[in-house]
Amino acid sequence: MSDTKNGRTDYGTGKEALIRAAIRAVATGGLRRLTYRSVAAEAGVAHGLVVHHFGSIQNLLHEALRFAATESLALSSFYPPVDTVDEFAEGLAELAEKDAAVQAFQYELVLESRRDPALVPEIEAYHAQYRAAIHRQLHHFGLRDEALTDLVWATLDGIVFQQTALGRTETSRASLERLRSLLRGLMSERAHS
Structure with a gap:
């Protein structure tokens, strides 16, 4: 399902969406490129949300x-x-x-x-x-x-x-x-x- 507002695919909500974003970020950029910002960018949210949900x-x-x-x-x-x-x-x-x-x-x-x-x-x-x-x-x-x-x-x-x-x-x-x-x-x- 597409989110017409930002063109991103809706992969779930909350923590699951961030987890799926992390999986996609690692799959496309490798583990060494995994950062709060890369996950946040993949999920279309602020990087503070990633820190809030996972801490590290x-x-x-x-x-x-x-x-x-x-x-x-x-x-x-x-x-x-x-x-x-x-x-x-x-x-x-x-x-x-x-x-x-x-x-x-x-x-x-x-x-x-x-x-x-x-x-x-x-x-x-x-x-x-x-x-x-x-x-x-x-x-x-x-x-x-x-x-x-x-x-x-x-x-x-x-x-x-x-x-x-x-x-x-x-x-x-x-x-x-x-x-x-x-x-x-x-x-x-x-x-x-």
Whole structure:
């Protein structure tokens, strides 16, 4: 929805609008360019409002990462578990394409956690959310193998990263279909053993 007064898209109100503005600012300018003023400019508000709601850039980053992970997971096909392998990770390439700013923001923070140890617990929690959702899904398919869960998580994360960086939706779709084919094979082996 557009705000005809200033031509900006209405991304929510209050803190959520500022969080979304921070995500867009990081996605387009990198983490090093994140300031109260850049978030305020992206949101179309005074920079004092950002300070008022978050107190510090670190607090804003922590809240934005939690928000991005929760929103991204909610939009994925991992929760609740789907019934067939054909549905597994369905639409993930399109989600990464449509939601590229949220994905880029998350990857920026993953990389920043190498330089800022204070972010590591948040990154670990973010990864744990995705891994747990994949674990539940694989259990639903009868695949109870922790190493497989880690492999599928790493594969999906890599596919989304490449989609975010390179924008090759068709390559992502083909990779996801190959992953589903491998899962079908594992399920078939399990059924015949």
